[in-house]
Amino acid sequence: MSTTSPADPLIDLRAGTTLVAGQQPTWPDEAALADVVATLLTYPPLVFAGECDVLRSRIAAAARGEAFVLMGGDCAETFANATADNIRDRIKTVLQMAAVLTYGASVPVVKVGRMAGQFAKPRSSGTETREGVTLPAYRGDMVNDFEFTPEARTPDPTRLLRAYHTSSATLNLVRAFTSGGFADLRHVHDWNRGFVANSANARYEKLARDIDKAMKFMAACGADFETMKTVEFFAAHEALLLDYERPLTRVDSRTGDLYDTSAHLVWVGERTRDGDGAHVDFVSKVRNPIGAKVSDKASPDDVLRLVERINPDNEEGRLTFITRMGAGRVREALPPIVAKVHASGAHVTWVCDPMHGNTFESESGFKTRDFEDIVDEVRGFFEVHRELGTVPGGIHVELTGNDVTECIGGAEKILDADLTKRYESVCDPRLNHQQSLELAFLVAEMLAD
Numbered sequence: 001m002s003t004t005s006p007a008d009p010l011i012d013l014r015a016g017t018t019l020v021a022g023q024q025p026t027w028p029d030e031a032a033l034a035d036v037v038a039t040l041l042t043y044p045p046l047v048f049a050g051e052c053d054v055l056r057s058r059i060a061a062a063a064r065g066e067a068f069v070l071m072g073g074d075c076a077e078t079f080a081n082a083t084a085d086n087i088r089d090r091i092k093t094v095l096q097m098a099a100v101l102t103y104g105a106s107v108p109v110v111k112v113g114r115m116a117g118q119f120a121k122p123r124s125s126g127t128e129t130r131e132g133v134t135l136p137a138y139r140g141d142m143v144n145d146f147e148f149t150p151e152a153r154t155p156d157p158t159r160l161l162r163a164y165h166t167s168s169a170t171l172n173l174v175r176a177f178t179s180g181g182f183a184d185l186r187h188v189h190d191w192n193r194g195f196v197a198n199s200a201n202a203r204y205e206k207l208a209r210d211i212d213k214a215m216k217f218m219a220a221c222g223a224d225f226e227t228m229k230t231v232e233f234f235a236a237h238e239a240l241l242l243d244y245e246r247p248l249t250r251v252d253s254r255t256g257d258l259y260d261t262s263a264h265l266v267w268v269g270e271r272t273r274d275g276d277g278a279h280v281d282f283v284s285k286v287r288n289p290i291g292a293k294v295s296d297k298a299s300p301d302d303v304l305r306l307v308e309r310i311n312p313d314n315e316e317g318r319l320t321f322i323t324r325m326g327a328g329r330v331r332e333a334l335p336p337i338v339a340k341v342h343a344s345g346a347h348v349t350w351v352c353d354p355m356h357g358n359t360f361e362s363e364s365g366f367k368t369r370d371f372e373d374i375v376d377e378v379r380g381f382f383e384v385h386r387e388l389g390t391v392p393g394g395i396h397v398e399l400t401g402n403d404v405t406e407c408i409g410g411a412e413k414i415l416d417a418d419l420t421k422r423y424e425s426v427c428d429p430r431l432n433h434q435q436s437l438e439l440a441f442l443v444a445e446m447l448a449d
């Protein structure tokens with residue numbers, strides 16, 4: 001991987017800068033931005049091209065039903081919360097979910113953290129008004145600060161550098177946790193036993209007992225658990241801020257191809273997936289596996305256009321559609337899209353995001369999601385794929401390892417009145433540790449079916 005990229009493949013990338021890019025901040029100081037971009041160009045890659053290729057092959061396996069993708073992490077990471085404990089607890093939650101899903105699916109689970117780069121947010125409105133005062137909306141720590149003052153909300157390009165360094169530190173810890181013994185399957189299994197023992201829902205006990213038996217069976221057969229102490233763990237985020245993603249795009253010295261080295265997988269969001277826009281142009285030019293969010297507003301033709309733009313060579317594992325229809329819409333809105341893409345012969349991986357179509361404002365004024373809706377959307381996703389004979393390839397969830405109260409419902413029966421107790425998200429509500437594991441148990445049941 002070269003750190004100073006040869007000009008040729010980058011000329012094409014730069015051509016995309018003339019296209020319309022939605023959801024970009026208005027940086028107040030162009031010269032300061034130019035300095036930051038120049039600095040980012042000199043920084044080492046955060047991931048290596050070969051790792052992105054491995055993830056592409058894993059996602060290809062998920063499209064064939066030979067693996068299942070689990071993507072999870074914060075809605076919006078913050079610099080202040082990138083602590084060792086928080087990162088450890090999020091990884092722990094994903095590992096616990098993955099162990100349960102592996103049992104349910106009987107195939108490997110591809111673990112992808114929405115982390116080490118998820119610092120920029122698209123917003124419904126460019127401004128926020130509180131008590132008659134209107135300021136720029138919070139767009140993620142990579143852009144501005146959550147605090148509601150004119151200074152904090154002014155976009156500051158030096159935050160792009162902090163985002164890089166925080167991502168680097170996060171990834172370093174992710175690599176340490178997943179390769180240094182923390183991810184040992186026996187630990188993960190013990191944590192899950194603890195979860196079931198303390199869960200208010202007896203429903204998970206049977207599956208947990210079955211997993212326990214499977215572990216004992218493996219031990220009796222002489223399975224080498226020492227080889228199950230490390231796991232593959234990939235990083236992903238929305239490629240939203242092109243002033244960050246473009247300078248971190250480098251030429252792979254092995255192949256001459258471009259890779260966005262800010263993450264293994266990057267996705268284009270629902271608000272920036274315009275087939276003629278700058279974001280789709282950008283992801284079409286890098287070799288990373290790419291995700292595209294798709295809501296019920298997308299027509300089957302919009303989705304086919306994304307296939308043509310992002311995966312013209314019809315390569316397996318290259319393109320993942322992360323569908324987020326809403327529980328009430330998934331059973332009507334998803335089938336025509338999946339059917340048309342399937343009929344076209346396109347190789348894509350289907351992943352369900354049951355969060356973003358199910359957000360509402362609670363009576364007490366919190367942005368929340370109901371655990372029942374989340375489960376119902378995943379159920380609908382499985383039903384649609386079963387009816388069409390296509391493969392449900394994974395789930396994409398906003399979660400934290402902490403015991404927050406942001407989504408209502410679940411075995412803990414979080415109510416609207418509880419949201420105020422520990423609502424910490426700076427953007428959308430996340431499943432807490434317990435709710436995440438419950439979801440994993442329920443999805444494992446769906447997979448086993």
Ligand SMILES: O=C[C@H](O)[C@H](O)COP(=O)(O)O
Nearest residue numbers: 075121122123124125427428
């Ligand atoms: O995470 C997704 C979006 O950034 C988020 O849902 C937008 O939220 P808003 O409608 O409050 O702007």
Ligand SMILES: C=C(OP(=O)(O)O)C(=O)O
Nearest residue numbers: 122269270271293324356
């Ligand atoms: C903004 C997000 O989702 P969507 O683009 O689907 O709204 C997100 O996943 O953070």
